[in-house]
Amino acid sequence: MSKANSTDTGARTDADPAERGQQHSDAAEREQERVDHAAGERLSTAPREERPETESEPGTGVPAMGVVGWVRWFWRQLTSMRVALILLFLLSLGAIPGSLIPQTSVDDLKVQNFKDQHTTLTPIYEKLQLFDVYSSVWFSAIYILLFVSLIGCIVPRTGQFVGQLRSRPPGAPKRLTRLPAYTTWRTEAEPEAVHEAALGVLGKRRFRAHVAGDAVAAEKGYLREAGNLVFHIALIVMLVAFAAGQLFKSEGGKLVVEGDGFANTLTQYDDFKSGSLYDSDSLAPFSFVLDDFVGTYEESGPQRGTPRTFEARVKYTEGADGPERKGVIRVNEPLVVDGTKVYLIAHGYAPVVTVRDGKGKVVSRNSVPLLPIDNNITSTGAIKVMDGYRDKNGVKTQLGFKAFFVPTFAGHGKGQMFSQFPGAEFPVLALSAYRGSLGVDSGLPQNVYQLDTSKMKEFKNEDGELLKKMLRPGERLDLSDGEGSITFEGIEEWASFQISRQPGNGLALGGAIAAIAGLAGSLFIQRRRVWVRAVRGADGVTVVEMAGLGRSESAKLPEELGDLAAALITTAPVAPEKPDAPEKPDANEAGNRPVHPAEAPAEGAEK
Amino acid sequence: MNLAAATNESLAHTSNVLIYSSMAVYTLAFFAHIAEWVLGSRSKVGRTAAALSGSPDGAAAPVVVAQGGSTAVLERPKVVTRAAAGTRDVPDGPGAAGGTFKGDLWGRIAVSLTVVAFAVEAAGVITRALSVQRAPWANMYEFSITFSTVAVGSYLVLLALKKNVRWIGLPLVTTVLLDLGIAVTTLYTDSDQLVPALHSYWLWIHVSTAIICGAVFYLGAVGTVLYLFRDSYENKIAGGGTPGKFAASVLERLPSASSLDKFSYRINAAVFPLWTFTIIAGAIWAGDAWGRYWGWDPKEVWSFITWVAYAAYLHARATAGWKGRKAAYLALVAFACWLFNYYGVNIFVTGLHSYAGV
Numbered sequence: 001m002s003k004a005n006s007t008d009t010g011a012r013t014d015a016d017p018a019e020r021g022q023q024h025s026d027a028a029e030r031e032q033e034r035v036d037h038a039a040g041e042r043l044s045t046a047p048r049e050e051r052p053e054t055e056s057e058p059g060t061g062v063p064a065m066g067v068v069g070w071v072r073w074f075w076r077q078l079t080s081m082r083v084a085l086i087l088l089f090l091l092s093l094g095a096i097p098g099s100l101i102p103q104t105s106v107d108d109l110k111v112q113n114f115k116d117q118h119t120t121l122t123p124i125y126e127k128l129q130l131f132d133v134y135s136s137v138w139f140s141a142i143y144i145l146l147f148v149s150l151i152g153c154i155v156p157r158t159g160q161f162v163g164q165l166r167s168r169p170p171g172a173p174k175r176l177t178r179l180p181a182y183t184t185w186r187t188e189a190e191p192e193a194v195h196e197a198a199l200g201v202l203g204k205r206r207f208r209a210h211v212a213g214d215a216v217a218a219e220k221g222y223l224r225e226a227g228n229l230v231f232h233i234a235l236i237v238m239l240v241a242f243a244a245g246q247l248f249k250s251e252g253g254k255l256v257v258e259g260d261g262f263a264n265t266l267t268q269y270d271d272f273k274s275g276s277l278y279d280s281d282s283l284a285p286f287s288f289v290l291d292d293f294v295g296t297y298e299e300s301g302p303q304r305g306t307p308r309t310f311e312a313r314v315k316y317t318e319g320a321d322g323p324e325r326k327g328v329i330r331v332n333e334p335l336v337v338d339g340t341k342v343y344l345i346a347h348g349y350a351p352v353v354t355v356r357d358g359k360g361k362v363v364s365r366n367s368v369p370l371l372p373i374d375n376n377i378t379s380t381g382a383i384k385v386m387d388g389y390r391d392k393n394g395v396k397t398q399l400g401f402k403a404f405f406v407p408t409f410a411g412h413g414k415g416q417m418f419s420q421f422p423g424a425e426f427p428v429l430a431l432s433a434y435r436g437s438l439g440v441d442s443g444l445p446q447n448v449y450q451l452d453t454s455k456m457k458e459f460k461n462e463d464g465e466l467l468k469k470m471l472r473p474g475e476r477l478d479l480s481d482g483e484g485s486i487t488f489e490g491i492e493e494w495a496s497f498q499i500s501r502q503p504g505n506g507l508a509l510g511g512a513i514a515a516i517a518g519l520a521g522s523l524f525i526q527r528r529r530v531w532v533r534a535v536r537g538a539d540g541v542t543v544v545e546m547a548g549l550g551r552s553e554s555a556k557l558p559e560e561l562g563d564l565a566a567a568l569i570t571t572a573p574v575a576p577e578k579p580d581a582p583e584k585p586d587a588n589e590a591g592n593r594p595v596h597p598a599e600a601p602a603e604g605a606e607k
Numbered sequence: 608m609n610l611a612a613a614t615n616e617s618l619a620h621t622s623n624v625l626i627y628s629s630m631a632v633y634t635l636a637f638f639a640h641i642a643e644w645v646l647g648s649r650s651k652v653g654r655t656a657a658a659l660s661g662s663p664d665g666a667a668a669p670v671v672v673a674q675g676g677s678t679a680v681l682e683r684p685k686v687v688t689r690a691a692a693g694t695r696d697v698p699d700g701p702g703a704a705g706g707t708f709k710g711d712l713w714g715r716i717a718v719s720l721t722v723v724a725f726a727v728e729a730a731g732v733i734t735r736a737l738s739v740q741r742a743p744w745a746n747m748y749e750f751s752i753t754f755s756t757v758a759v760g761s762y763l764v765l766l767a768l769k770k771n772v773r774w775i776g777l778p779l780v781t782t783v784l785l786d787l788g789i790a791v792t793t794l795y796t797d798s799d800q801l802v803p804a805l806h807s808y809w810l811w812i813h814v815s816t817a818i819i820c821g822a823v824f825y826l827g828a829v830g831t832v833l834y835l836f837r838d839s840y841e842n843k844i845a846g847g848g849t850p851g852k853f854a855a856s857v858l859e860r861l862p863s864a865s866s867l868d869k870f871s872y873r874i875n876a877a878v879f880p881l882w883t884f885t886i887i888a889g890a891i892w893a894g895d896a897w898g899r900y901w902g903w904d905p906k907e908v909w910s911f912i913t914w915v916a917y918a919a920y921l922h923a924r925a926t927a928g929w930k931g932r933k934a935a936y937l938a939l940v941a942f943a944c945w946l947f948n949y950y951g952v953n954i955f956v957t958g959l960h961s962y963a964g965v
């Protein structure tokens with residue numbers, strides 16, 4: 001459609017052929033539209049867009065029928081390309097809030113902090129499910145609609161495509177000169193011979209070709225549609241795989257101190273989540289022991305303290321009593337046992353402390369994992385002595401210590417007690433001591449890292465203040481009045497692991513690979529048609545016309561047509577020039593057009 | 608400090624010197640391009656206007672005669688091409704030089720300088736990689752220098768393939784200077800080793816393809832922006848208006864709107880499968896590193912948004928009523944998402960993806 005012609009409407013590329021036909025009475029123009037469309041039809045299986053204005057009552061675009069009509073109308077809308085486009089747009093728009101507002105599924109703690117800080121926003125956000133965007137009703141609605149649309153799109157398109165594969169390429173349009181790429185020459189070969197040769201040339205280049213009327217019709221590049229369908233089907237496969245993974249997955253965390261172990265049974269997990277169709281009997285039987293955790297950090301320079309290696313060295317046993325094997329779990333390298341993966345998630349320090357009573361008897365000796373609160377692993381936690389301790393009067397009571405640990409202490413009087421470096425270069429453990437009831441028996445679940453001092457009394461120092469002390473390894477804090485002591489013996493490290501099993505990963509990966517392959521086919525392969533018409537002219541010389549039509553304007557099409565023509569010319573050589581030989585394809589048509597051979601040699605061919 | 612560390616230090620220093628040198632050469636290329644555009648403005652070609660309003664019987668679409676390949680061996684028939692229905696057929700502009708000899712000379716100088724600057728910058732990236740003995744993509748500084756190297760490299764490859772892309776030279780060199788300027792000032796990070804989370808061969812695969820995608824998407828976005836300008840210019844002329852003198856001089860020399868449109872479509876379509884691959888590779892890596900393939904981490908979310916936006920763009924191209932300008936806006940939105948994913952998410956949003964020393 002030439003620009004000059006449609007300036008009045010401004011609807012250049014938007015107007016569909018039917019409308020343009022009405023606007024412009026130029027007969028040749030309409031002929032071109034008709035031919036282009038007839039020959040180009042079904043080069044794609046893309047759904048035809050609804051055109052309510054011209055197809056049903058003007059202006060309304062909605063059905064006048066009852067429920068069935070409405071359902072059909074709704075379905076047609078849903079499976080149209082335009083709605084697919086809108087849904088895609090909504091999907092990306094809908095994903096945005098989840099990246100800006102903390103998400104429960106990503107970081108529970110952050111969500112809690114956010115809620116504490118924004119008391120007015122929180123109820124609104126909660127109503128809109130903005131803390132769980134990706135499992136919210138509205139987000140699910142978008143992608144479910146999109147996938148329904150997708151299925152509604154794929155099924156008819158697959159049928160159509162199979163139909164195209166079964167039928168033969170459509171016959172040549174009347175006026176080949178109207179097609180995007182065209183060439184012609186005169187030869188002395190018989191028309192039948194030219195057709196024969198054309199079938200050979202096209203067949204060798206894997207075109208599907210046949211003789212239809214006075215021309216050979218050929219088509220190639222079906223892989224484009226196939227690839228497109230494979231891609232869209234692969235999207236569904238991936239969605240199904242993810243859904244299956246979510247329903248059947250199990251995932252739990254476990255903190256293990258060096259020397260300790262873990263066996264894969266439900267009771268051993270610190271926390272455990274599973275999909276709704278998960279069956280707890282399916283936990284793979286295995287166990288492992290954490291022999292050693294190694295963490296190294298940049299020692300100097302501006303990035304001092306940046307982690308360099310994290311390694312958990314373990315011994316693991318597959319099955320109930322399999323052979324014991326050694327393994328190393330790194331951040332990027334989970335241990336895979338029987339389809340279950342063990343990931344290294346976090347690490348920290350566990351000071352080893354010994355608690356003695358007033359008589360010097362050891363009451364407990366434990367390594368107590370503390371939780372890191374910053375990148376230099378400043379850690380906090382609680383040391384609890386539940387039983388075995390009696391005060392100097394022989395009365396049973398419980399002890400509790402608030403613990404604050406820094407692996408590298410800045411030195412006395414140097415700022416606050418925050419760690420300077422994540423490695424244990426100058427470890428210091430600060431303790432404050434309490435006695436009374438830890439509240440463990442109250443039945444309420446208790447945070448092991450926090451000390452509930454509501455039913456406890458402080459130990460006091462000489463000044464009547466809370467008894468506290470900073471300890472170096474080997475040092476001891478004596479409880480007041482000879483009530484016993486606590487000794488900081490040394491440090492162990494702990495590592496926490498995530499143990500997860502998610503079926504459907506293989507399927508998702510297969511879907512992903514198919515998606516990429518299909519996409520490549522769909523985007524890189526051109527679907528195109530070529531026609532070769534050979535007709536004996538009045539002067540007894542055969543006129544050969546070749547034309548090509550691509551799915552979209554392609555640079556390669558004229559080039560390929562040139563190659564095909566060159567191949568065909570070997571059997572149908574150009575007849576000796578006559579004075580009036582058609583230099584231009586169709587002299588009286590092309591004649592009044594501006595020709596720009598110099599400015600744009602091959603409008604497409606060079607790009 | 609041991610010996611190895613010392614050589615690394617000096618390599619890192621060399622890398623910095625090379626990056627600064629490349630900036631100097633890019634600056635020269637920038638001025639050469641400016642000279643090309645200025646000198647080229649003296650030619651008065653006015654073909655676009657002629658094509659759009661000159662032909663007396665407005666209905667005719669120009670026909671272009673293509674000489675398919677070489678004519679040396681066999682006599683090949685001429686292939687006549689014509690634009691498909693629904694596209695405006697306007698010849699491409701003559702390029703920045705406007706067909707002037709002097710302009711062309713400066714254009715060639717600019718391209719030569721760009722080649723030199725590219726070589727120097729690439730050497731800077733490689734020495735950076737050697738100094739840390741790993742892929743040079745662990746922080747935003749390294750990411751930025753690699754990004755512009757790849758963008759310029761892709762441009763030079765297209766030039767070497769004899770594609771008509773010299774018009775992209777000036778905008779590209781300008782933004783490369785901007786990118787490098789930001790990299791060496793605000794984003795600079797001393798060379799160092801990786802945090803354990805980045806210790807994986809997936810770093811090579813996932814991050815390299817991410818950078819390539821971004822760089823090439825960028826070329827597509829430049830094409831799209833210019834398409835929008837050129838398209839309104841053509842619309843204006845076709846509607847009988849007269850565009851401003853400066854706009855006319857510049858836009859006249861660009862390729863036609865339909866060529867620019869095709870250019871950006873091809874670029875975006877070609878990179879989209881690679882971007883799909885990048886996301887999938889990232890998911891596999893996340894599966895190994897963090898124990899889940901997809902966790903809606905901000906970086907993941909924005910990669911997904913970018914992907915869906917480009918998918919929407921490709922759909923728009925196939926949907927009647929959405930071709931042309933509307934699709935172009937979608938392409939720009941998609942690229943903006945990519946940019947936000949790169950700068951915005953790293954700087955404003957905290958997630959697992961925050962790199963050492965943003």
Ligand code: HEM
Nearest residue numbers: 044046047079080081084149150153228522523918921925
């Ligand atoms: C789940 C979301 C979807 C995604 C990510 C997606 C992605 C894509 C991509 C990237 C292309 C480009 C390939 C090409 O141009 O050949 C494409 C093409 C196509 N899509 Fe989708 N699509 C989705 C849903 C749909 C739906 C719901 C429909 C049907 C209404 C649909 C129909 C089509 C058609 C017909 C084409 C081919 C266009 C052409 O022939 O150029 N897609 N899709």
